[in-house]
Amino acid sequence: MQNGEPIAAIATPPGRGGIGIVRLSGRDLKPFLIALLGRVPKPRFATLAALKDAEGRVIDEGIVLYFSAPHSYTGEDVVELQGHGGMTVLNLLLKRCLELGARLAEPGEFSKRAFLSGKLDLAQAESVADLIDASTAEAARSAMRSLRGEFSREVNALKDGLMELRALTEATLDFPDEEIDFLQQADAFGRLERLRARLAGLLANARQGALLREGAQVALVGRPNVGKSSLLNRLAREEVAIVTEIPGTTRDTIRSHVEIQGVPFHIIDTAGLRETQDAVERIGIERARRAVEAADLVLVVTEYGQGVTPEDEAILRQLPDRLPRVVVRNKIDLAGVAPAVRAEGTTTEVWLSAKTGEGVELLQQELLRQAGWTSSGEGLFMARERHLAALTEAQERLAAAAPAASLGLELFAEELRLAHAALATITGEFTADDLLGQIFSRFCIGK
Structure with missing residues (x-):
C-alpha cells in the first residue's frame, strides 16, 4: 500500500513548448502550496499565481490546479x-x-497510486499507457473505451455470473445426495454454457483489441x-525505399509503419534473397532472414x-513452416492482366502492380x-x-468444468474457482506485486 509520501515529476515531454x-x-x-505561492487556492479552480523559490524570487507565473483528496x-x-x-x-x-x-516520481507512479x-x-490503468502509445486513431478510441471501463465491465459481468454459479x-x-437435483434445478450447465458463450465473445473482441495495440509484423x-x-x-504512400533497376539496391532492412482501416502494420522491406559475393549485401541478406523469423506474416514478391x-521456390522453402505467407504477383501492368486474388490450397496469391497501384487495395x-x-473497430x-x-x-477452465462435474461436484467447483481467479487478474483483484512493478515501470514519468 502507498504511504502518501509526496512525489513530483515533470508531466510534459522534454523540449520547448507553450x-x-x-x-x-x-x-x-x-x-x-503555501511555500510555492503563499496560499492554498480553492480546490478544482484554476488560479493564476507567481511560483517562488526558497528566497522568494519568482521562478515562473502560471496556472495552479489543486485537487484535494479524495x-x-x-x-x-x-x-x-x-x-x-x-x-x-x-x-x-x-x-x-x-x-x-x-521525491522524484517513478515511471507510472501516479497511475499506480490511482490503482x-x-x-x-x-x-483501466494499463489503458492510460495504451492511450498515450496509440499509433492509430482507432487504437486511441479503443484505449479510451478501456479507460472508461468498458472492458472491465465485461470482465466483471463474467465474474458476477461465475460468482453466482460458484x-x-x-x-x-x-x-x-442432492447434487443431481442441483445440476438440474439450478440449470447449472445452462448457466455454464451461457458464461462460456459470453467469454468467447469477449475473447474474440480482446484479440481484435490486441491487434490494434500491437499491430502485425510483415516481411x-x-x-x-x-x-x-x-x-x-x-x-x-511515400518514398521510404530507393527504387532502381539495379538488382541488390536494398542492402539492409527498411521498416515502415502502415495503417490499414485503423490497424497498424509494421512492414519490413528486406534485401533480395540470393547468393552473393558482396560482403555488404550478405549482411543485409542475413538481416532479412532474421526479420522473417520475427514476422507474423510474409509477403513473397514475384x-x-x-x-x-x-x-522463388528456394525462397519459399527457406520460410518457417509456422509462418503464414501470401505470394504477390507483381508487375501485372507489363502482362496486361487484371488484379485478382487467387487461393490455391493453403496459399493465397494477389495479382497487382506496385508501379500503378492496381490491386494494392486487394x-x-x-x-x-x-x-x-x-471488426469495423x-x-x-x-x-x-x-x-x-x-x-x-x-475459457479452458470453463471448458473443463462440465466433464469435471461427472467426477464430483468438488471438481466442478474447483474449475469455476480457477476460472474466476484468472478473470480477477485482469482487473487486479489478485495480482502479484512484481507484476504491478513490471506493468507500471513501462509508463512514462509524470503519469
Missing part, C-alpha cells in the same frame, strides 16, 4: 503547476518541489528487382510474367484477413497479451 506541467501527489500538499486522479492531494514550457523553468519548479520534501486507491482498476455449487457441497521477401521496395512505397522460378484486404481483423477495447492469457485460461 505550456509545461509539474505534477505533485501526496497525503497533504498544503505546505507545498477527489483527484490518485485519490491523494494532487497539484499541477502549469508554467511556460521551457525545460529550464520546469526543472527549477521541480527542484523547488524536491527541496520542499517531495492502489481504487480510482482505477488494473485494466455460490450455488458451494451451497450444495454440504448436501451430496517483404523475394528475389532482387521484383518490386519489393516499390510495393513498400505504395503501401506506405514477377507475374515469370511464374514461379527456381529462385492486398490490403488480404493483409487484414491474414492478421485476423474481422466500433465497440472494441484495448487488450494486452496478459489479458488474452487470462481470458484463455478462464
Whole structure:
C-alpha cells in the first residue's frame, strides 16, 4: 500500500513548448502550496499565481490546479503547476518541489497510486499507457473505451455470473445426495454454457483489441528487382525505399509503419534473397532472414510474367513452416492482366502492380484477413497479451468444468474457482506485486 509520501515529476515531454506541467501527489500538499505561492487556492479552480523559490524570487507565473483528496486522479492531494514550457523553468519548479520534501516520481507512479486507491482498476490503468502509445486513431478510441471501463465491465459481468454459479455449487457441497437435483434445478450447465458463450465473445473482441495495440509484423521477401521496395512505397504512400533497376539496391532492412482501416502494420522491406559475393549485401541478406523469423506474416514478391522460378521456390522453402505467407504477383501492368486474388490450397496469391497501384487495395484486404481483423473497430477495447492469457485460461477452465462435474461436484467447483481467479487478474483483484512493478515501470514519468 502507498504511504502518501509526496512525489513530483515533470508531466510534459522534454523540449520547448507553450505550456509545461509539474505534477505533485501526496497525503497533504498544503505546505507545498503555501511555500510555492503563499496560499492554498480553492480546490478544482484554476488560479493564476507567481511560483517562488526558497528566497522568494519568482521562478515562473502560471496556472495552479489543486485537487484535494479524495477527489483527484490518485485519490491523494494532487497539484499541477502549469508554467511556460521551457525545460529550464520546469526543472527549477521541480527542484523547488524536491527541496520542499517531495521525491522524484517513478515511471507510472501516479497511475499506480490511482490503482492502489481504487480510482482505477488494473485494466483501466494499463489503458492510460495504451492511450498515450496509440499509433492509430482507432487504437486511441479503443484505449479510451478501456479507460472508461468498458472492458472491465465485461470482465466483471463474467465474474458476477461465475460468482453466482460458484455460490450455488458451494451451497450444495454440504448436501451430496442432492447434487443431481442441483445440476438440474439450478440449470447449472445452462448457466455454464451461457458464461462460456459470453467469454468467447469477449475473447474474440480482446484479440481484435490486441491487434490494434500491437499491430502485425510483415516481411517483404523475394528475389532482387521484383518490386519489393516499390510495393513498400505504395503501401506506405511515400518514398521510404530507393527504387532502381539495379538488382541488390536494398542492402539492409527498411521498416515502415502502415495503417490499414485503423490497424497498424509494421512492414519490413528486406534485401533480395540470393547468393552473393558482396560482403555488404550478405549482411543485409542475413538481416532479412532474421526479420522473417520475427514476422507474423510474409509477403513473397514475384514477377507475374515469370511464374514461379527456381529462385522463388528456394525462397519459399527457406520460410518457417509456422509462418503464414501470401505470394504477390507483381508487375501485372507489363502482362496486361487484371488484379485478382487467387487461393490455391493453403496459399493465397494477389495479382497487382506496385508501379500503378492496381490491386494494392486487394492486398490490403488480404493483409487484414491474414492478421485476423474481422471488426469495423466500433465497440472494441484495448487488450494486452496478459489479458488474452487470462481470458484463455478462464475459457479452458470453463471448458473443463462440465466433464469435471461427472467426477464430483468438488471438481466442478474447483474449475469455476480457477476460472474466476484468472478473470480477477485482469482487473487486479489478485495480482502479484512484481507484476504491478513490471506493468507500471513501462509508463512514462509524470503519469
